[in-house]
Amino acid sequence: MEPLTEHRPVSGPVVYGFLRLVRVSPARQEALVASLTEYCRSHELQLSGLFTDREVSGAASSAAFTGLLDVLALPVVHGVIAPAMSHLGPKAIAVERERRIEAAGSRLLLIRKLRIPHHSVSRSGPVRRRSPGTDHVLDAES
Secondary structure, three states, X not given: OOOOHXXXXXXXXXXXXXXXXXXXOHHHHHHHHHHHHHHHHHOOXXXXXXXXXXXXXXXXXXXXXXXXXXXXXXXXXXXXXXXXXXXXXXXXXXXXXXXXXXXXXXXXXXXXXXXXXXXXXXXXXXXXXXXXOOOOEEEOOO
């Protein structure tokens, strides 16, 4: 009798991690790597590598990001995983990098806890404010 599917080793979709670590302590770096690893384990994703950008430059291209784009050209790669959009760089650079990831045919998966909408009261009644974000946000802790 064959074992149940849940008991067989199965490779999940292949993803590569991307971290922007400028002036980050070793403990913080370790925590971010552990967060990506655990998220991939719990969501059955195969974290095949991690690219780390340590440059402060204002350019959309860096050695780490160029390496990431190279592996995204492989046919088995599902996407890129990062703790938050800020790991792709400052806003203008992050938007450009997201565009390049999607142009490569890959998905951008962001890990972070979803924010609970803040309710405030105005003279005309309650106002629901939504926090800024991206539609790529997944419900996990960063």
